[in-house]
Amino acid sequence: MTSLVDQDYIKMIVFQLADKEYAIPVSNVQGIEKLMHITRVPKTLNYVKGVINLRGVVTPIIDLRERFGLPKAEYIDSTRIIICTLNNMEVGFVVDSANDVIDIPVISIENQPNVVGSAEVDFISGVAKIENRLLILLHLDKVLVSENN
Amino acid sequence: MDMNQYLEMFIEESKEHLQSCSDNLLELEKNPEDISIVNEIFRSAHTLKGMSATMGYEDLADLTHKMENVLDAIRNHKINVDSEILDVVFESVDHLEEMIMDIADGGDGKRDVKETVEKLKAIESGQPIASQAQAIDEVAATAIEVLIEESTATPHLQYDDYEKTVLQQSSEQDYNAYEITVVLREDCLLKAARVFMVFDILEKNGDVIKSVPSADQLEEEKFDQQFQVAFITKDAADVIQKKIMKVSEVDKVIVTPLTQELFTTSATEVTQVDTPVVIETIENNTNDTKEIETKQKSSTSTKSTTHTSSSKTIRVSIERLDILMNLFEELVIDRGRLQSISTEVNHSELNETVERMSRTMGDLQNIVLTMRMVPVDTVFNRFPKMVRTLSRDLNKKINLEIIGAETELDRTVIDEIGDPLVHLIRNSLDHGIESPEIRKAKGKPEEGTVVLRAYHSGNYVFIEIEDDGAGINKDRVLKKAISRGIVTKESALTLTDKQINELILASGFSTAEVISDISGRGVGLDVVKTTIESLGGNISIESTEDVGSTFSIQLPLTLSIISVMLVEIEQEIYAIPLSSIIETAIIKKTDVLNAHNQKVIDFRGKVVPLIYLEEIFEVPRDNEIDDEYQSVVIVRKGEKLAGLVVDSFIGQQEIVLKSLGNYLTNIFAISGATILGNGKVALIVDCNALVK
The missing domain is CATH 3.30.70.1110 (Histidine kinase CheA-like, P2 response regulator-binding domain)
Structure with a gap:
């Protein structure tokens, strides 16, 4: 990620959860999948939905709505799974929809997320304002810290 | 010229040559007269020297060169082979090995070997031998003697x-x-x-x-x-x-x-x-x-044999085999889908093709799996030298016998068992075999024997380490275990002999009065146990005091494909490894008895506790089923049995074992996952965690 900072723009995937738009760097994203059968794994945290067969690799799935403490939603046609890799971990995030890939100018990123004041505040690394949209940049490290132990 | 592309090959070949050096050195120690063995060693050393010089590892080439000089002198009868000389040559081989390992780890292969070089030089110039002239005379004399013997024979x-x-x-x-x-x-x-x-x-x-x-x-x-x-x-x-x-x-x-x-x-x-x-x-x-x-x-x-090994093999990196395995696994899953489609469509030509494809895939599976199999010799071959050095350090006489070195095991298992085996052998040498004096007093031959044996049995490979040493002193083990708080005095009385023996595998246990640097401080054996169990294996100990002990390790043939029984609970499918299943049974609900808070059944005269997987795995159930009969899978962990209650049995299947990834670790009673024919993931039940 450091190499990206040198550039003027960061390429990011934008997705929707409830009424907000979030963004994660393209470099962490492996792919975006349509919803498929999720096998429940017992005795895990509530936001861990289970595992899927991602082309032969068993991949755990996290429901981001539940992770952020947002109200649950039915999985619909536009629901997507964003496959992310970080620190040798491969995890899929269930999101309402994946909208866009955009270049975010580094200067437009602000560090103080004063605007947002909910449970997900820990997971936010910054916000970016582009035209009329407010994008919330996610701190993947924190999202993936499992509180299992 | 860029040497990097040759580096891997160089390391691999160097290892092989060094291995053959030490093998032959051991052989030479047994038959010091056999000059053809010296020639073998000389040839390996010579090749190694050439290779390392080409690759620019001067230190390596230099030491090999010095060693070669000594070997040359031996082979020209300038020096007599004795154990002192062999010690120095062994030492140089050790140094060479270290250098190669260093290079393999990305180092420059430099190492301070002055002392060894001095020794080699001394030997070469004949200094340690009291009188050189006499020695040569002797050589000549023996040579003539030998000639006469030879020629008359x-x-x-x-x-x-x-x-x-x-x-x-x-x-x-x-x-x-x-x-x-x-x-x-x-x-x-x-x-x-x-x-x-x-x-x-x-x-x-x-x-x-x-x-x-x-x-x-x-x-x-x-x-x-x-x-x-x-x-x-x-x-x-x-x-x-x-x-x-x-x-x-x-x-x-x-x-x-x-x-x-x-x-x-x-x-x-x-x-x-x-x-x-x-x-x-x-x-x-x-x-x-x-x-x-x-x-x-x-x-x-x-x-x-030399023919086949030299010209009919190629080197393939293990990663490529892993990729091949992964691709093959995907094919297996697709085959499952294709099969279900063809039964739906019911087109005769399609059926035939799918049928034939399935058969070919079966053969292919065998080949892919056997390709990953390596003889345990690759692990065993370092032990003779280790035993030799250790027995010298310990002043004991020990003969290592290796049986079944050609037994094959999956590469992934091989990589893991090296260290546990080293621990166990060190343990046998240090604590097992007694010193020659004690052995004599006990009326045993002065030379102790350690047998390292490997063999196949069913879906498992067994590796046994047997020594004819002191065996395990049960009283001492018990006393120690109680003093260390591993068992209580009360429970100690109920332990069987076997359980007492296995106490030495518990952590924080060491009975050796003198802690030596050879077999640690009792941290070793419990690590051995965990490593082997993490490989899906088992370790048990048989021991008779003053007669000897046998450590027996049971390992699965392969870690990647196992046989399971698929079972269904509500909508969810779970896989239970066949290796822990004893049998399946259908029992009447009325046969279930209540003992305290535990439901049990009387199974072939034994009281077996029932475990409801539905409860353990918190399976969401829409409508309560009220069946008169219950399906039970009887599983075992060691001597203990348990009955897993499920909704229904699906059948037996070979599955590809997959991990749940790095994010989901330590899930209770789940050891991994697999992908079924329909593309869905099924979880594998870890029976060891369920049976207490």
Whole structure:
């Protein structure tokens, strides 16, 4: 990620959860999948939905709505799974929809997320304002810290 | 030139050469007279020297060179082999190994080996041997003795009946028969060409009856510096000798007349050599005969093996095999889908094709799996040297016997069992085998024996380490275990002998009165146990005091494909490894008894606790089923049994084991996952966690 900072723009995937738009760097994203059968794994945290067969690799799935403490939603046609890799971990995030890939100018990123004041505040690394949209940049490290132990 | 692409190959080959060095050194220790072994070692060392010099590892090349000098001296009978010399050579091999490991880890292979180099030099110049001249005399003396022994026992060349007849007839027709030994110069480059020229001359002047090594081997340069032929001609011996000497790069030609007795009877004496100069020739001759004999032997027995290993194999990196395995697994899953589609469509041609494809895939699966199998020898081969060094350090006499080194195991398992085995063997040497004095007092042979045995049984490979040492003192183990708080006094009374033995595998346990650096502080054995259990294996100990102990390790053949029983609970499918299943049963609900808070059944006279997987796995259930019968899978962990209650059995299947990834770790009672024919993931039940 450091190499990206040198550039003027960061390429990011934008997705929707409830009424907000979030963004994660393209470099962490492996792919975006349509919803498929999720096998429940017992005795895990509530936001861990289970595992899927991602082309032969068993991949755990996290429901981001539940992770952020947002109200649950039915999985619909536009629901997507964003496959992310970080620190040798491969995890899929269930999101309402994946909208866009955009270049975010580094200067437009602000560090103080004063605007947002909910449970997900820990997971936010910054916000970016582009035209009329407010994008919330996610701190993947924190999202993936499992509180299992 | 970029050497990186050769680096891996260099490391691999160096390891092989070093391995063969230490193997042969051990062999040499047993037969110090056998010069052909020295030659083997010399050759490996020589190749290693060449390779490392090419790769630019000067230190490595230098040390090998010094070692080579010593070996050269041994093989030319300048030095006698004794254990002191072998120790130094072993030491150098150790250093070389360290250097190679360093290079493999990305280092520069540099290492301080001054001391060893000094020792090697000292040996080379003959210093440690009290009187060099005497030693050489001795060598010469033994050489002559050996020669006489040799020559009385066996003639130079062995002839079969046909050859004997030819020789006999030729002598009747006034032909002279000779045995000619041709020695090529050390630096001879085109050995095969020289051989050809020698044969050319011979054939112009007579007939070659036999050659050792055979003509084929000579052509392939599969000989050292010399070869022998049986030859009939009308010319005199010195004429032949002169003619052959004309071929360049020929060092020496020895022509001995072949008398009738020589080839007709087996006990013959080489024509007594009359001049004192000949001592050298005799020595050479001894070498010749010895070497040629061993060659003869080996050419029949080892020829086939060396052939296959040298020319019919290629090196493939383990990553590529892993990729192949992954691709194959995906194919297996697709095959499942295809099969279900073809049964739906029910088109005869499609069915036939799918059927045939399934069969081919079955064969393919076998090949892919066996490709990953490696003989346990790759782990075992480092032990003889280890045992040798350790027994010296410990002042014990120990003989290591290895049985079944050819047993094959999956590569992933092989990589993991090395360290546990080292621990166990060290443990046997240190705590098991007694010192020679004690052994004598006990009426055992002074030399202790450790047997390392590997064999297949069913879907498992067993590795046993057996020693005839002191065995486990149960009272001492119990006392220690109680004092360490591993067991309570009360529970100690109920333990079986086997359970007491296995206490030594518990963490924080060490009974050796003197803590040595050889087998740690009792941290070792519990690590061994965890490692083996993490591989899906098992370890058990049999021991009789004063007779010896046997550590037995049971390992799965492969970690990647296992047989399971698929079961269903509501909508969810779980896989239970066949290895822990004893049997399945259908029981009446009324047969379920209540013992305290635990539901149990009476199963073949045993009380077996029931575990409801539905509860353990918190399976969401929409509508309560009220069946009169319940499906139970009886599983076991060690001696203990438990019944897993499920909704229904689906059947037995071979599945590909997958991990749940790095995010989901330590999930209770789930050891992994697999992908079913329909593309869905099924979880694998860890019975060991369920049975308490």
